[in-house]
Amino acid sequence: MKKVWAFGKYVRLLLNNLIIRLLPARKMLPKKYYLSLCSIFKNEGKYLKEWLDFHLIVGFEHFYLYNNFSSDNYKKVLKPYIEKGLVTLTEWPHQHGQMGAYNDCVRRFKDESNWIAFMDLDEFAVPLKYDNVPAWLKNYEKFPCVLGFYKNFSSSGRMKEDEDKPIIEQFVVCSDFISPSMFLNTSWAGRIKKFTITHFCRFKFFNKVCPENPGFFCHWHKQPRKIDFQFNHYHSKSFDYYARKKIPGGDAFSAELRYSLDGFYQNEQKCGQTDYNAYRYLIKLKNFKLDDY
Numbered sequence: 495m496k497k498v499w500a501f502g503k504y505v506r507l508l509l510n511n512l513i514i515r516l517l518p519a520r521k522m523l524p525k526k527y528y529l530s531l532c533s534i535f536k537n538e539g540k541y542l543k544e545w546l547d548f549h550l551i552v553g554f555e556h557f558y559l560y561n562n563f564s565s566d567n568y569k570k571v572l573k574p575y576i577e578k579g580l581v582t583l584t585e586w587p588h589q590h591g592q593m594g595a596y597n598d599c600v601r602r603f604k605d606e607s608n609w610i611a612f613m614d615l616d617e618f619a620v621p622l623k624y625d626n627v628p629a630w631l632k633n634y635e636k637f638p639c640v641l642g643f644y645k646n647f648s649s650s651g652r653m654k655e656d657e658d659k660p661i662i663e664q665f666v667v668c669s670d671f672i673s674p675s676m677f678l679n680t681s682w683a684g685r686i687k688k689f690t691i692t693h694f695c696r697f698k699f700f701n702k703v704c705p706e707n708p709g710f711f712c713h714w715h716k717q718p719r720k721i722d723f724q725f726n727h728y729h730s731k732s733f734d735y736y737a738r739k740k741i742p743g744g745d746a747f748s749a750e751l752r753y754s755l756d757g758f759y760q761n762e763q764k765c766g767q768t769d770y771n772a773y774r775y776l777i778k779l780k781n782f783k784l785d786d787y
Contacts, residue, residue: 500714503702503713506701507703507711510702511704511705514705515636522608524608525606525607526607527556528555528631529554529608529628529677530555530558530607531554531610531619532559532612534559534562534591534596537739539568540566544661544662549619551775551779551782553627556580556581556607557575557581557582558582558603559572559583560585560595560599561583561585562587562591563587580787596612600680604683608679609631611675612676613693616731617726618728618772621722622721623722623723624722638678638703639677639678639679639682639697639703640676641676641706642725643673643710643718643725644725644726646672646764646765647669647728647729648665649665649736649758650667652664652665652733653734662726662728662773665731666769667767667768668769674693674711675725676693676694676695678695685698706722707720724771726769726772729761730761737758
């Protein structure tokens with residue numbers, strides 16, 4: 495029965511892709527930014543600089559950040575990025591406000607950016623076939639969205655982080671590909687039904703849209719067939735970080751989603767391969783100077 499269900503979903507996604515490809519071509523209107531990133535965060539000041547610099551390197555032009563009850567030094571870290579016009583900061587004092595933040599971002603900023611990605615501070619967008627993310631997205635300007643798929647990264651056996659090394663350098667042990675996250679083509683923003691789960695929404699008429707790897711998305715294929723891009727999800731970082739911050743901090747999406755030591759060990763068991771694709775940008779990251787950007 496699951497196979498029949500998966501095949502039906504696969505056929506529907508293929509049909510959606512065919513319909514969209516047959517639609518009359520329309521030029522993507524220029525906006526203030528071609529590619530932006532939306533994220534909600536809490537007490538991630540320690541990691542903000544690496545995350546922002548990395549995504550500037552791979553082609554993101556602007557960041558819509560939603561602060562969710564942070565009490566650390568996030569303002570100090572973000573100040574130079576805000577002064578350069580790279581970050582729009584919104585204070586978002588809403589418990590489990592992730593979906594609300596995403597919807598607010600689309601409503602307020604859809605006319606500023608052609609594409610908006612939706613990611614967390616422990617997630618990194620890593621182009622594979624292309625040098626940067628915009629070059630990859632140019633292939634999909636007719637589509638309401640593009641999905642990239644995640645690999646979860648484990649602690650790589652580290653009890654504590656090395657304060658002198660970037661996150662992408664320290665953690666390289668990972669899982670196979672798992673769930674997707676979305677880049678929204680904002681010209682379709684008026685056709686969104688709503689965000690129903692993190693990083694993904696449904697559209698009027700088409701419902702779900704997946705231009706590449708629809709078979710993997712609906713569980714018809716066991717692995718993606720075309721790998722031009724991936725998300726690195728640094729799910730746990732070190733054991734110390736997971737136990738000290740992630741478990742007590744909870745989840746921004748729902749009160750029902752909690753982290754536990756069992757969850758940490760389960761993720762460790764799923765991670766049995768290494769992935770160094772983010773190393774393509776490691777030297778650029780270490781040499782990055784915001785003043786030169």
